[in-house]
Amino acid sequence: MTEPPFEDYYKREELLLKNAEITAECAMVLLNNELGGEIRGRKILVVGFGRIGKSLARILRDGGAAVTVSARRESHFAQIAEMGCSAVHTQKLYGKVAGFDAVVTSYVPVYGYETAVVPRYGRHGYGHYYTTTVATET
Secondary structure (H helix, E strand, C coil), rough: CCCCCCCHHHHHHHHHHHHHHHHHHHHHHHHHHHHCCCCCEEEEEEECCHHHHHHHHHHHHHHCCCCEEEEECCCHHHHHCCCCEEEEEEECCCCCCCHHEEECCCCCCCCECCCCCCCCCCCCCEEEEEEECCCCCC
């Protein structure tokens, strides 16, 4: 008996892009629920400009949010601006997240979790980080 062929789906870009789109749409559902169903006019920070961050930034922008995207690579800033979003270097986020209605990230390496929900206490003493994936232990 021969084993079925193994295919590494992480090498198929079309599947990775579709997964990012679905994940971003799920993040929008979470945001809509948490923000009372209104994204238009909200200030949203998307941490990271990978596949998920790009998809989510587009969806948020199309929904009328004022979107800022953080990126680690300076080369991404032009792409972010071309999308109609503001850009900030990820290393320069310290002290700036309190000005946002929501902060969304798909990777937060804290507390031994690959992705986690971390409370954000901003200028009003409340708020949340919203993750795009479920917390998984590392």
